[in-house]
Amino acid sequence: MVDRTVKNSYPVHMARPRSFDEKQVLDAIRDQFWDAGYAETSLEDLMRVSGLGKGSLYAAFGDKRQLFLRTLRGYTEESHGYLRRALAETPRALDALRMLIESPVDDPAGTRRGCLMANSTCELGNHDQDVLDHAHRTYETSTALIADCVARAQREGDLPADADPIALARALLAAQQGLVFMSRTGMDTETLLATARSLAAQLLPDPSGD
Amino acid sequence: MVDRTVKNSYPVHMARPRSFDEKQVLDAIRDQFWDAGYAETSLEDLMRVSGLGKGSLYAAFGDKRQLFLRTLRGYTEESHGYLRRALAETPRALDALRMLIESPVDDPAGTRRGCLMANSTCELGNHDQDVLDHAHRTYETSTALIADCVARAQREGDLPADADPIALARALLAAQQGLVFMSRTGMDTETLLATARSLAAQLLPDPSGD
DNA sequence: GGTATTCTTGACTGTGCAGTCCACAATAAA
DNA sequence: TTTATTGTGGACTGCACAGTCAAGAATACC
Numbered sequence: 001m002v003d004r005t006v007k008n009s010y011p012v013h014m015a016r017p018r019s020f021d022e023k024q025v026l027d028a029i030r031d032q033f034w035d036a037g038y039a040e041t042s043l044e045d046l047m048r049v050s051g052l053g054k055g056s057l058y059a060a061f062g063d064k065r066q067l068f069l070r071t072l073r074g075y076t077e078e079s080h081g082y083l084r085r086a087l088a089e090t091p092r093a094l095d096a097l098r099m100l101i102e103s104p105v106d107d108p109a110g111t112r113r114g115c116l117m118a119n120s121t122c123e124l125g126n127h128d129q130d131v132l133d134h135a136h137r138t139y140e141t142s143t144a145l146i147a148d149c150v151a152r153a154q155r156e157g158d159l160p161a162d163a164d165p166i167a168l169a170r171a172l173l174a175a176q177q178g179l180v181f182m183s184r185t186g187m188d189t190e191t192l193l194a195t196a197r198s199l200a201a202q203l204l205p206d207p208s209g210d
Numbered sequence: 211m212v213d214r215t216v217k218n219s220y221p222v223h224m225a226r227p228r229s230f231d232e233k234q235v236l237d238a239i240r241d242q243f244w245d246a247g248y249a250e251t252s253l254e255d256l257m258r259v260s261g262l263g264k265g266s267l268y269a270a271f272g273d274k275r276q277l278f279l280r281t282l283r284g285y286t287e288e289s290h291g292y293l294r295r296a297l298a299e300t301p302r303a304l305d306a307l308r309m310l311i312e313s314p315v316d317d318p319a320g321t322r323r324g325c326l327m328a329n330s331t332c333e334l335g336n337h338d339q340d341v342l343d344h345a346h347r348t349y350e351t352s353t354a355l356i357a358d359c360v361a362r363a364q365r366e367g368d369l370p371a372d373a374d375p376i377a378l379a380r381a382l383l384a385a386q387q388g389l390v391f392m393s394r395t396g397m398d399t400e401t402l403l404a405t406a407r408s409l410a411a412q413l414l415p416d417p418s419g420d
Numbered sequence: 421g422g423t424a425t426t427c428t429t430g431a432c433t434g435t436g437c438a439g440t441c442c443a444c445a446a447t448a449a450a
Numbered sequence: 451t452t453t454a455t456t457g458t459g460g461a462c463t464g465c466a467c468a469g470t471c472a473a474g475a476a477t478a479c480c
Binding site: 019054 | 426427428429430
């Protein structure tokens, strides 16, 4: 009997090794789902973008739905990683919050594929409880991360100290998601940026006068 | 030769009349698309909710996509009708704008199917130019309607006169769409309402002190 | 080199689907 | 009553798809 529980340990009789990089494959598949949505992505699409055969995909990741959920989890973890880093590394927390609101504008026209989590919630939320639960947890986590940043901005004197950080975080998140939506409808970049700035100005009042 | 161009005129030899009410059928089909999305709705679903056979559906409305686009157009027209009326009939324009922001809260938990237009944009916007164009036009119209209301609120002294009505309308629309999103993730009603109120308070400053 | 094990490929299967078509039903005019 | 016309329903078709499977390829251990 061999211990296979050690992370990254190979099975005893390691035979033919995988010919693909798991992360590369998952990234390509995530982009495919992101571009086309779940229903509109066929297994043939997944084979094409991953370069793998059906059997390999099934053996490595299970069926289409499992594969989708996996890429979705990977996406939200990665997004929260970015968010965490941006909120933590920006010298002034207020700037991080402004960047958050303006981030939907960066999605260059032509792509405009929005947020994979939001898209998935819209497409599948009504009949897939797993997706819905995941969306709920994701938004809770995002809210908490943003609230921490709001609190820091308050400590730094850039936001009124009497505001409720969590409530403000929810308002900011709603505004950001709304902007992602508008972006998807094909609104031109300038108008989108102006709307983002306008929302930022009203939701992030600057008591010091900058 | 008979003139068939007159609206609602019957052909000369009117034969068997339709056994269904077109509006009822279209409403039922719209609800089906709204509940389940486009891809997740099969022709069998459409037959079930409409009570019609395949042949009848195809003869009356064309294929699935045409039927979908027709219900989508009907939905947006109806929505704009409601919006126009609400914005016009409310004594004080500011109250109408507040109702607009709080409207996502009314969608009772359990339903939470969001906005058909937004859902469709998310599901199909990436690969259906017609849907995308329709979404774009719809948002433009909504923006114009809301901007009119903002201008009225300014004339009534409830909003600062120096704000740009169209810019504020876009911000309000973004906030409203963001709230619809949050509602879809399953956020509880109280939190949702609090977020809506918070957004309304910050986006609709009351110079008079109410 | 032999063997055990895992990975890979693509042909195969069954199913569910959108869309077609035709025989029949129902009605208006003659 | 007959005839022309349109509505209706369901059987039928062809296809695209998700998922299976088995035979062969590639590698680690002996």
